[in-house]
Amino acid sequence: xVLADLGRKLNSALSQFSRVSSVDQEALDALxxxxxxxxxxxxxxxxxxxxxxxxxxxxxxxxxxxGADKGREGQRKNIVQKAIFDELVHLxxxxxxxxxxxxxxxxxxxxxxxxGNGKTTTCTKLAVHYQKRGFKSCIVCADTxxxxxxxxxxxxxxxxxxxxxxxxxxxxxxxxAAQGVEKFKKERFDVIIVDTSGRHxxxxxxxxxxxxxxxxxxxxMTVLVLDASIxxxxxxxxxxxxxxxxxxxxxxxxxxxxxxxxxxxxxVAATKTPIIFLGVGxxxxxxxxxxxxxxxxxxxxxxxxxxxxxxxxxxxxxNPNKQKxxxxxxxxxxxxxxxxxxxxxxxxGMGPISKIASxxxxxxxxxxxxxxxxxxxxxKKLLYITDSMTAEELDSDGMLFMELGKDGKPIGxxxxxxxxxxxxxxxxxxxxxxxxxxxxxxxxxxxxxxxKGWLQAAQKMQ
Ligand code: GDP
Numbered sequence: 001x002v003l004a005d006l007g008r009k010l011n012s013a014l015s016q017f018s019r020v021s022s023v024d025q026e027a028l029d030a031l032x033x034x035x036x037x038x039x040x041x042x043x044x045x046x047x048x049x050x051x052x053x054x055x056x057x058x059x060x061x062x063x064x065x066x067g068a069d070k071g072r073e074g075q076r077k078n079i080v081q082k083a084i085f086d087e088l089v090h091l092x093x094x095x096x097x098x099x100x101x102x103x104x105x106x107x108x109x110x111x112x113x114x115x116g117n118g119k120t121t122t123c124t125k126l127a128v129h130y131q132k133r134g135f136k137s138c139i140v141c142a143d144t145x146x147x148x149x150x151x152x153x154x155x156x157x158x159x160x161x162x163x164x165x166x167x168x169x170x171x172x173x174x175x176x177a178a179q180g181v182e183k184f185k186k187e188r189f190d191v192i193i194v195d196t197s198g199r200h201x202x203x204x205x206x207x208x209x210x211x212x213x214x215x216x217x218x219x220x221m222t223v224l225v226l227d228a229s230i231x232x233x234x235x236x237x238x239x240x241x242x243x244x245x246x247x248x249x250x251x252x253x254x255x256x257x258x259x260x261x262x263x264x265x266x267x268v269a270a271t272k273t274p275i276i277f278l279g280v281g282x283x284x285x286x287x288x289x290x291x292x293x294x295x296x297x298x299x300x301x302x303x304x305x306x307x308x309x310x311x312x313x314x315x316x317x318x319n320p321n322k323q324k325x326x327x328x329x330x331x332x333x334x335x336x337x338x339x340x341x342x343x344x345x346x347x348x349g350m351g352p353i354s355k356i357a358s359x360x361x362x363x364x365x366x367x368x369x370x371x372x373x374x375x376x377x378x379x380k381k382l383l384y385i386t387d388s389m390t391a392e393e394l395d396s397d398g399m400l401f402m403e404l405g406k407d408g409k410p411i412g413x414x415x416x417x418x419x420x421x422x423x424x425x426x427x428x429x430x431x432x433x434x435x436x437x438x439x440x441x442x443x444x445x446x447x448x449x450x451x452k453g454w455l456q457a458a459q460k461m462q
Contacts, residue, residue: 043263115198140180231260253279
């Protein structure tokens with residue numbers, strides 16, 4: 001995944017910086033040079049990159065001037081790392097909140113964009129996304145321009161078990177859109193997605209049609225579907241569309257295959273339009289919710305608890321009893337190694353390992369390196385290790401693996417770690433690493449779930 005390459009470069013620059021002995025101008029310049037080069041390679045606009053550099057420098061200077069570092073190198077490093085994190089978030093943050101569909105109301109979402117950008121695929125992905133979250137969703141195919149468009153919608157909607165509407169004979173897209181929306185409103189659908197025609201290039205006919213459909217169906221939100229491969233040209237395209245169809249949000253597709261993804265995202269953010277999702281593959285589940293902070297956090301290998309919780313929420317919806325049980329455990333902050341193992345097994349069945357693994361906080365970057373097969377192999381090793389644990393150990397919070405001193409505080413590893421390493425054909429350090437990852441996960445989940453509970457936290461994010 002190309003975006004992961006950008007993430008790895010940023011991450012490697014930051015970890016190199018964390019090892020410098022003195023945080024001086026030279027170290028900061030070297031770090032900024034690496035970060036900026038990685039962003040430029042990802043097609044981020046040179047002005048945006050230069051502004052990021054200036055802002056980081058100014059923030060660091062201001063913080064050091066106030067004496068916030070207290071003369072300690074660790075503190076100075078934190079200041080720099082935080083400034084970089086904040087400015088990367090700023091780079092992809094349009095500062096505008098998107099429309100949020102609500103239940104019990106017919107939310108009409110109209111998708112517009114050029115042909116081939118992934119509009120039809122994205123409409124089905126969107127319907128599936130909302131359906132999984134309990135919204136009764138459907139698609140209206142108002143694309144009469146492209147031969148076979150209705151067949152494509154019919155096939156993908158049928159596969160996704162989503163209701164659809166369209167016509168083989170009607171040639172007026174405005175009439176189809178109006179009929180479809182009216183029908184689904186009567187049938188009390190919550191999310192009605194209208195797929196409009198695309199064109200090979202921006203032309204007046206397309207824009208006129210968009211305006212007419214928009215007048216007929218009065219969308220609550222118009223979404224522009226943009227292909228990531230255009231990189232920073234996304235800014236011009238999004239402005240051209242904005243002048244005709246006043247869209248409220250953007251979905252950037254094909255983020256899985258393009259080196260210019262970072263450019264597209266930052267260009268869109270510069271137009272002050274919120275990106276709501278990223279298309280990250282051809283399958284129906286390949287739609288990632290986008291939010292600036294979790295996106296950067298995941299990019300830098302710091303995990304994406306929100307994204308992970310969303311995924312778990314999807315799975316939990318398929319098994320409500322399990323959902324209740326897990327919600328309770330999160331609420332109480334009592335996640336055992338067995339629960340963690342189950343989560344990992346579940347997420348392994350949810351998509352490519354690189355995508356899922358990058359959401360789990362505490363998984364080291366090298367877990368994500370290489371191909372999906374290599375990633376899957378590493379995750380499997382983690383499962384073998386937990387396979388060698390006894391029931392008592394699996395149901396514990398990991399403290400059983402520690403040798404405790406007289407005061408009850410851990411003083412080293414217990415014999416159990418050696419036994420599990422032998423049983424699973426791995427090394428003691430592998431077992432130690434797994435226990436350490438488990439503890440990080442348990443801590444983060446506890447903080448994220450807190451007293452409100454994991455379920456509520458996940459629902460709040462919808
Ligand atoms: P439309 O003309 O805009 O409706 O585009 P389609 O939905 O027909 O998509 C065009 C092609 O892009 C199809 O082959 C899709 O499978 C592919 N596609 C759509 N979204 C993505 C994505 O996020 N990643 C990848 N790799 N391919 C995508």
